Amino acid sequence: xxxxxxxxxxxxxxxxxxxxxxxxxxxxxxxxxxxxxxxxxxxxxxxxxxxxxxxxxxxxxxxxxxxxxxxxxxxxxxxxxxxxxxxxxxxxxxxxxxxxxxxxxxxxxxxxxxxxx
Numbered sequence: 755x756x757x758x759x760x761x762x763x764x765x766x767x768x769x770x771x772x773x774x775x776x777x778x779x780x781x782x783x784x785x786x787x788x789x790x791x792x793x794x795x796x797x798x799x800x801x802x803x804x805x806x807x808x809x810x811x812x813x814x815x816x817x818x819x820x821x822x823x824x825x826x827x828x829x830x831x832x833x834x835x836x837x838x839x840x841x842x843x844x845x846x847x848x849x850x851x852x853x854x855x856x857x858x859x860x861x862x863x864x865x866x867x868x869x870x871x
Contacts, residue, residue, distance in 0.1 A: 765796065767803045813837050816844075 756763055766775075766783045775783055784796055786804065813819045817840040822833045 765799065767800055769807075809841070813841050817841050 763782065767786070768783060769786050772783075772785060784792070784800065786800060792800075817837040819833070819837040822830060824830070824833050
């Protein structure tokens, strides 16, 4: 990661299935459920990771992120962007569906109110 981004890694948050690493400083790796030497900042970062993890799972399962058919680094980037766009589009469709249901409900309620008057 450091070679790809050029930024030094300060902390790595992993799940309980993670075993071992080749990182030089062992105290920079934080395993979920760990209680020793956990500060408020690290706890907050762990909660953030726990919130993002289900989204990653849904994107992998529902938006073809499990297998990449595009070639090279640019293909990896394009695949990630397209999967995120598909996920966001699905969220947008659900929001529009809820909005449409609310509008129909309001129209039907006003129609029944005007007929009874």
